[in-house]
Amino acid sequence: MAKSVKNEQVREITALLKARLSKKRFTHSVNVARAAFMLAERWGADTDKAYLAGLLHDCCKELPFPEQEELMRGGPFEVSEIEWLSKPVWHGIAAASYMHAELGIDDMDILAAARWHTVGHAGMSRLEEIVYMADLISAERTYRDVDHFRKLAHTDLDQAMLEAFQYAITSLLKKGNPMPVCTAEAYNYYLTKKK
Ligand SMILES: [Fe+2]
């Protein structure tokens, strides 16, 4: 694809998101896109794909759950039983469906990076890892360990992913939320990869 076509697509999608999302979520989306671009440069992934997936990863987060559910049912990805029980993770799967059906994005790398950004899975692709981490380290984040994650994401991506899943699983357990099997498998995957 020519560079100008890509730039035009990014401009159109940015305008669409600005109209579709709250100011806070729009800012987050642009920040995740920028963080994903930088991580893609650092880890040798496609920077255009990283930017686009980061920009769109939360595009359905503010939709009512019935609309998210409808998108998920018509989308290109299977949804596990536990994911159906866990509404906070739906928006990633709905985003991939929306990007596919409404925006005509058919690049499975980009769709998968949005689909898995809420739950993760064992054997994540580099682009999936990058969007997952970019979501945790985006510029507006202020949680206690954010600077630690920012550093780690640039120095040791496997360790960053392992600690990210430790963090995600701990918070799921604290809230008493269901844990998708793929999230537990992601944790085990990075744990054994480090050994
Ligand atoms: Fe999200």
Ligand SMILES: [Fe+2]
């Ligand atoms: Fe996000």
